[in-house]
Amino acid sequence: MKDDSVKHPQAAAEFLKDRAQAKWHDSAIWWVRQKRDAQAKQLPEWEELRRLAREIKAHTLSQLDDYLAQFEANAQKNGVTVHWAADADEHNRIVHGILAAKQVKKLVKSKSMLTEECGLNPYLEQHGIEVVDTDLGERIVQLRHEAPSHIVMPAIHLKKEQISELFHKELGTEAGNNDPTYLTHAARANLREHFLTADAGLTGVNFAIAETGGVVVCTNEGNADLGTSLPPIHIASMGLEKIIPKLEHLGVFTRLLARSAIGSPVTTYTSHFHQARPGGEMHIVIVDNGRSEILGNEDFYQSLRCIRCGACMNTCPVYRRSSGFSYSYIIPGPIGSTLGPSRDMKKHGSMAFACSTCGSCSNVCPVKINLHEQLVLHRKKAFDQNLLPAGKKMGLLAMRFLTQHPALFDLGGKVMRKVVPIIPESLTRHSAWSRAGRDVPPMPSQSFKELYQQRSKDKKDKEGQQ
Amino acid sequence: MSARDKILARIRQNRPQASALPDIHAVPFIRYDNQFEAFATLIRNLGGDAVQLQDGQSVADVVAARWPDAGRTVDLTVAQHEEVDDPHAWHDVDIAIVPGQLAVAENATVWVSHPDNRFRSIYFLTQKLVLVVPREAMVDTMRDAYARIQLAEHGFGAFISGSSRTADIEQSLVMGAHGAMAALVIFV
Numbered sequence: 175m176k177d178d179s180v181k182h183p184q185a186a187a188e189f190l191k192d193r194a195q196a197k198w199h200d201s202a203i204w205w206v207r208q209k210r211d212a213q214a215k216q217l218p219e220w221e222e223l224r225r226l227a228r229e230i231k232a233h234t235l236s237q238l239d240d241y242l243a244q245f246e247a248n249a250q251k252n253g254v255t256v257h258w259a260a261d262a263d264e265h266n267r268i269v270h271g272i273l274a275a276k277q278v279k280k281l282v283k284s285k286s287m288l289t290e291e292c293g294l295n296p297y298l299e300q301h302g303i304e305v306v307d308t309d310l311g312e313r314i315v316q317l318r319h320e321a322p323s324h325i326v327m328p329a330i331h332l333k334k335e336q337i338s339e340l341f342h343k344e345l346g347t348e349a350g351n352n353d354p355t356y357l358t359h360a361a362r363a364n365l366r367e368h369f370l371t372a373d374a375g376l377t378g379v380n381f382a383i384a385e386t387g388g389v390v391v392c393t394n395e396g397n398a399d400l401g402t403s404l405p406p407i408h409i410a411s412m413g414l415e416k417i418i419p420k421l422e423h424l425g426v427f428t429r430l431l432a433r434s435a436i437g438s439p440v441t442t443y444t445s446h447f448h449q450a451r452p453g454g455e456m457h458i459v460i461v462d463n464g465r466s467e468i469l470g471n472e473d474f475y476q477s478l479r480c481i482r483c484g485a486c487m488n489t490c491p492v493y494r495r496s497s498g499f500s501y502s503y504i505i506p507g508p509i510g511s512t513l514g515p516s517r518d519m520k521k522h523g524s525m526a527f528a529c530s531t532c533g534s535c536s537n538v539c540p541v542k543i544n545l546h547e548q549l550v551l552h553r554k555k556a557f558d559q560n561l562l563p564a565g566k567k568m569g570l571l572a573m574r575f576l577t578q579h580p581a582l583f584d585l586g587g588k589v590m591r592k593v594v595p596i597i598p599e600s601l602t603r604h605s606a607w608s609r610a611g612r613d614v615p616p617m618p619s620q621s622f623k624e625l626y627q628q629r630s631k632d633k634k635d636k637e638g639q640q
Numbered sequence: 641m642s643a644r645d646k647i648l649a650r651i652r653q654n655r656p657q658a659s660a661l662p663d664i665h666a667v668p669f670i671r672y673d674n675q676f677e678a679f680a681t682l683i684r685n686l687g688g689d690a691v692q693l694q695d696g697q698s699v700a701d702v703v704a705a706r707w708p709d710a711g712r713t714v715d716l717t718v719a720q721h722e723e724v725d726d727p728h729a730w731h732d733v734d735i736a737i738v739p740g741q742l743a744v745a746e747n748a749t750v751w752v753s754h755p756d757n758r759f760r761s762i763y764f765l766t767q768k769l770v771l772v773v774p775r776e777a778m779v780d781t782m783r784d785a786y787a788r789i790q791l792a793e794h795g796f797g798a799f800i801s802g803s804s805r806t807a808d809i810e811q812s813l814v815m816g817a818h819g820a821m822a823a824l825v826i827f828v
Contacts, residue, residue: 202811222667232659239651246644252795258644310817311808327808334810354812362818369818370728388795396764396804396819403761404727414647419661425783426664428799429746439682439747440782440801443764443819448795451727452758462647470654 176290176321178502178521182528186496195333200494202330207488209437210538217429226426228542231479234417235469241384241417242460248387249458252448257459262292265461269294269376269409270301272457276407278303278373284391284398285309286378287325287482288411288461290504294376306368308397310361317344323498325505326435326484331497365397375401377447379412380481381427382458385420388448389458392431392441399445406454410447414460415478427481430540435483468516473551477512479541486535486545492528501525508535512548515555523561526552584621591617664783675745675778676827683748686802687815688823690748692775699772699826703735706824707768710735716757717772727761736766740773742788743825744799746781750825751789753797760796764804769820771800775827 190196214220234241246256259265265288273281281303283289295305295316307316311328315321317340322328329337334352341347347360377398381390389410391398402408418427424444432438450456469475487493487507498506503514503522511529514522526549535545556562557570576583595617602608620628641649672678680690691702699717703710711734714722724730738757740750750771752763763769779785782799791797804819815821 205811217670219667219669226662226664226667229659229662230664232656233661236656236659238655239648242648242651258642258647260643260647264643308818309808310806314808327811329808330811332810334812337809354809355814357809358806358814358817362816365818366731370731386791388791394804395806395817397817399764399798400761400818403759403764414651422664422783422786425781425786428782436807438686440749440799442686442801442804444749444799446753446791446797448791450794451760451796452794460647462643462650466647466650466654469651469656472656475654475656 176502176504177499178504180500180502181524182496182500182502183524185500186492186528189497189500190495196495196497198333199331199497203324203327203488203494206327206437207485207538210434210485210488211437213433213437213439217433223426223430224540224542227430227481227540228479230418230423230426231541232476234419235415235475235478238414238417238469241419242414245382245384245387245417246460248385249448250387252387254387254449254456254458257457259459259461259463261463262461265292265411265459265463266294266297268459269411270298270303272407272409273298273303273374274301276373278407280304280306280368280372281374281376282306282308282368282372282397282401282405283312283375284377284393284401285312285328286376286411287322287505288378288413289376290321291463292411292461294411306365306372308365308368308401309393309395310358313361313365314340321499321504323506324484324487325482331499369400369404372401372405374407374409375405376409376411377402379410379416379458380431381418381424382412382416383419383421383424384417386448388446389416390424390428390444390446392428392444394436394438394442396443399443402447403451406450408447408450408454408456409459410457411459411461414462414465415480431481431483434485434538434540464517468513471516474512474516474548476543477509477516477545477548479543480509480513481541482509483540485538485540489534489538491530491532491534496528501528508545508549509543512545512552515552519552519555519559520561523552523556523559526556584623587621591619591621669781669783670746671780672745675780676775678745679743679748679778679825683802683823683825686748687805687821688748688802688825690825690827692827699737699770699828702826703737703770703824707735711767713737714762714766716754716762719756721756723758727759730759730762730765733762733766735768735770736762737770737772738763740771740800740825741777741790742785743773743778743827744780744782744785745778747801748825749782749785749799749801751785751797751799753789753791753793755792757793760793763798763800764819766820768822768824769800769803771823771825773825773827778827
């Protein structure tokens, strides 16, 4: 399980101690961002697609109760049993109830951040049910007793040598064989056995279609399909914001999802489930767990448009340089940094500060969530609720005082420009921005304001001469 | 009050401001001059291949030429095809030849939802997946595709693009994660 007591600055500092690993993490994820750009550029209508996706989701959220009721009615018509869970505990109890009624011993799961959020695996394991995560990345972190560090690439924090060692211990692969193809196919053989012997399969949901009462699950591996086409029970767990009104709207979302997430034109499998396989039963669990509260918050409800593609974390300069485990909430990166504090400000407040406010996340988001603006608003809330460390709070109060007194601000700048260059290194060494080998940057002779005034004056003089 | 009614009541109370549903057909989407070429170029990067059946050639010829040492082969494109009573019984299929109803040029996917198939597990258990698609059943984008597909197989249907794959180990792309290790689309 994820350590939800971490504070971002300390955890990130710890992560950055291994410079080589940190650099690899940064560049591996940046590569995915570049692949995303290449895909986006191939479609002249890319920005229009984002606009459509945003508007479809905004509309759906504005009538979400109606669409959920419509979805439920249509799912029931298809013969699917629909369950409603107000919170994580209720979700876990419902899932366990379905499994216990059929004496299920082994459950195969495909990727679901919702079940991570609800803590389903440990709950079921306590009740004697074997849970096998089947997405390769999820399986790796499950065997390591870790949480996923990224919502789309769960094991992106690991090197192949670590995975080789893990598989040698757990699956009996050759020691020292680090070949990704060899390791992947070893996991394939092992997980096939689990698929063929599982009593039930659980999937997440990418999209739930109100018009047809069905759910869509997208994977590259095919694990959701194997996990639902073999065992007689299929449970689909979904957050209540996954609804879209009509089947045709997938013509927008399936064009955006994989391109944004992994820089592929589509996932290998885009599967539409409306009934269990013959002889089976299908259940859908609709989960609230705080979402309906966020819906009522004017500043933050837009975060419910999220389709969990992960593009915001791939582009985030802070995420790439701090890794998912530096974030206390189960979902890291920009989207997690608004969802986490919305859920529990005390616990996850530090996440809102893991942001340079560069706005890149908002610019790549396929549903155009104003992510960086939400993080700034969460900072304000954290300040108002007195949740900042004393030093940070003092700094902000001093800054506020200064910005309200421009003359003092100007004077302060002037003094700093004179004093900083002559501060002995022994005093700056321990500041948050310093580390061995890093010097204080040279101070400019003029402030920005002075430069700007000078420039305006020069321009005026020049125009006057002409 | 049930959990359902409580949740729906809270959502109703917290409804954000009204917002109109856009017309997704009002925006022009990309068109391909040569749909087959776009499809075939793409699928070769996705662990698959695409060919057009030539005169005098049969699907069986193409499959046999590609995989001469085939193991258990099941052909769902014929009317009297093999059936099983348990979805697990497909576990040792080497080649599955299945009908695809529609192909999409922009992303090399094929829509599979076959009214005459009992257990969908065959699509995912098979080692090699052969999708047989009428050559006129090709559209440019997913928007066109969703206007034409039918959910004809026990409420199930899938867009399948190439072979099963993963990049979960150090971002190295590996074909053959859980589903088919290879995919071949034959346009007839």
